[in-house]
Amino acid sequence: MLTTAPRGTSDIMPAEVKTWRYLEKIIRKICSLYGYKEIRTPVFEHTELFLRSIGETTDVVEKEMYTFLDRGERSITLRPENTASVARAYIENKLYSEQPPVKLFYIGPMFRYDRPQAGRYRQFHQFGIEALGAPGPNIDAEIILLAVQVLETLGLENLKLKINSVGCPRCRPVYRKKLQEFFWSHLKEMCIDCKSRFDRNPMRLLDCKKCHDMAAGAPSIEENLCNECREHFVGLKELLTAAGVSYEVDNSLVRGLDYYTKTAFEIQYSPLGTQSAVCGGGRYDGLIEQVGGDPTPAIGFAMGMERLLLALEKQKLLPEFDENIDVFVVCPKEETFKTAFATVNNLRKAGLKVDHDCLGKSMKSQMKQANKLRAKYAIIFGDDEFSRGMVVLRNMESSEQKETPFNDITAILQSEVRKND
Ligand code: AMP
Numbered sequence: 001m002l003t004t005a006p007r008g009t010s011d012i013m014p015a016e017v018k019t020w021r022y023l024e025k026i027i028r029k030i031c032s033l034y035g036y037k038e039i040r041t042p043v044f045e046h047t048e049l050f051l052r053s054i055g056e057t058t059d060v061v062e063k064e065m066y067t068f069l070d071r072g073e074r075s076i077t078l079r080p081e082n083t084a085s086v087a088r089a090y091i092e093n094k095l096y097s098e099q100p101p102v103k104l105f106y107i108g109p110m111f112r113y114d115r116p117q118a119g120r121y122r123q124f125h126q127f128g129i130e131a132l133g134a135p136g137p138n139i140d141a142e143i144i145l146l147a148v149q150v151l152e153t154l155g156l157e158n159l160k161l162k163i164n165s166v167g168c169p170r171c172r173p174v175y176r177k178k179l180q181e182f183f184w185s186h187l188k189e190m191c192i193d194c195k196s197r198f199d200r201n202p203m204r205l206l207d208c209k210k211c212h213d214m215a216a217g218a219p220s221i222e223e224n225l226c227n228e229c230r231e232h233f234v235g236l237k238e239l240l241t242a243a244g245v246s247y248e249v250d251n252s253l254v255r256g257l258d259y260y261t262k263t264a265f266e267i268q269y270s271p272l273g274t275q276s277a278v279c280g281g282g283r284y285d286g287l288i289e290q291v292g293g294d295p296t297p298a299i300g301f302a303m304g305m306e307r308l309l310l311a312l313e314k315q316k317l318l319p320e321f322d323e324n325i326d327v328f329v330v331c332p333k334e335e336t337f338k339t340a341f342a343t344v345n346n347l348r349k350a351g352l353k354v355d356h357d358c359l360g361k362s363m364k365s366q367m368k369q370a371n372k373l374r375a376k377y378a379i380i381f382g383d384d385e386f387s388r389g390m391v392v393l394r395n396m397e398s399s400e401q402k403e404t405p406f407n408d409i410t411a412i413l414q415s416e417v418r419k420n421d
Contacts, residue, residue, distance in 0.1 A: 045084065106126075332363040336386050
């Protein structure tokens with residue numbers, strides 16, 4: 001146990017970190033194109049925040065939260081998602097006094113006691129967007145376009161964008177009633193989860209995988225929207241069409257809690273199989289009020305970073321990363337070691353990527369190490385040359401080598417490396 005990470009978590013090893021940094025770089029670049037600024041909130045919050053925001057009847061709150069009492073007997077929860085924390089930060093830091101919409105993004109670890117499998121972990125990472133203060137539908141379309149641009153820039157093709165409207169507290173109660181009337185006769189055949197959702201959250205009956213057949217012919221939300229929600233949905237569809245983004249309306253894409261309103265969307269990447277959802281989002285006009293702020297329209301999405309990386313690996317879309325070092329300093333002799341060590345330091349201060357042997361190895365092994373690290377150049381401190389104030393400079397690719405005055409080495413290497421950059 002001591003030497004194994006907890007189930008559902010994993011180390012991100014140096015070879016993988018570069019793929020993460022690549023992904024994060026693209027995300028940050030595209031967020032800046034759309035004017036979204038990064039926010040970093042704590043990884044734990046007061047449990048109450050998640051009970052209020054995610055909703056006490058959801059799977060996440062009922063079954064998946066990492067909750068504990070801290071030493072001061074406060075109930076603390078590792079964040080299972082970041083929207084609640086952003087909503088709290090928006091109120092606490094008075095971001096509502098800024099010109100709306102307040103456009104934020106985050107990248108970070110989330111924690112859910114989920115059943116681990118490929119694409120589903122207990123510590124996983126999300127990139128997400130929150131746009132607060134604008135009623136849409138233009139901002140709804142904007143964040144969808146941002147999500148699509150991130151995915152397309154990564155090279156993912158054949159993405160499926162599904163959109164829906166979940167209505168609002170005005171039209172939803174009527175729709176819920178209609179759904180309950182429709183499902184009433186199926187109550188006995190439903191799975192246990194759906195039975196408990198029947199009263200609390202009947203819209204969730206539409207997206208249950210086990211009870212899928214039962215939902216055929218159920219009344220559709222689209223036909224039951226109030227005028228405001230219908231116009232919003234039509235507006236969103238028009239803007240997506242104008243931007244040339246194809247989408248599919250899926251009336252079974254639901255949320256169900258009262259503070260979710262209007263737009264809901266999901267982006268699927270089918271080569272990922274059962275865990276094909278790479279992005280999920282929606283409008284939550286009632287949330288800020290629910291956690292103690294003034295009524296504020298808002299919309300956001302979250303993307304699973306591990307799923308994106310799985311997709312990129314699967315489709316061989318990860319670029320080659322240049323991990324070469326510039327110079328390897330070879331010095332097998334003790335007498336010149338201190339000078340060689342100082343040279344390593346000076347070259348690094350001059351901005352070059354430099355490495356050297358730390359184990360007192362032979363000349364041959366040091367040259368092998370230089371090859372392994374794919375050094376562009378090696379500086380060899382030989383006794384004979386060094387006594388004449390010279391070192392050997394070797395171009396590792398062409399194997400050309402020549403004696404070079406020791407005092408010129410930094411300037412020569414700086415200009416050589418810059419030339420090849
Ligand atoms: P959600 O916050 O549940 O709407 O999830 C948003 C996105 O986060 C999903 O589309 C997934 O890509 C990702 N995600 C959610 N739960 C997990 C998990 N347990 N492990 C890995 N990725 C996840």
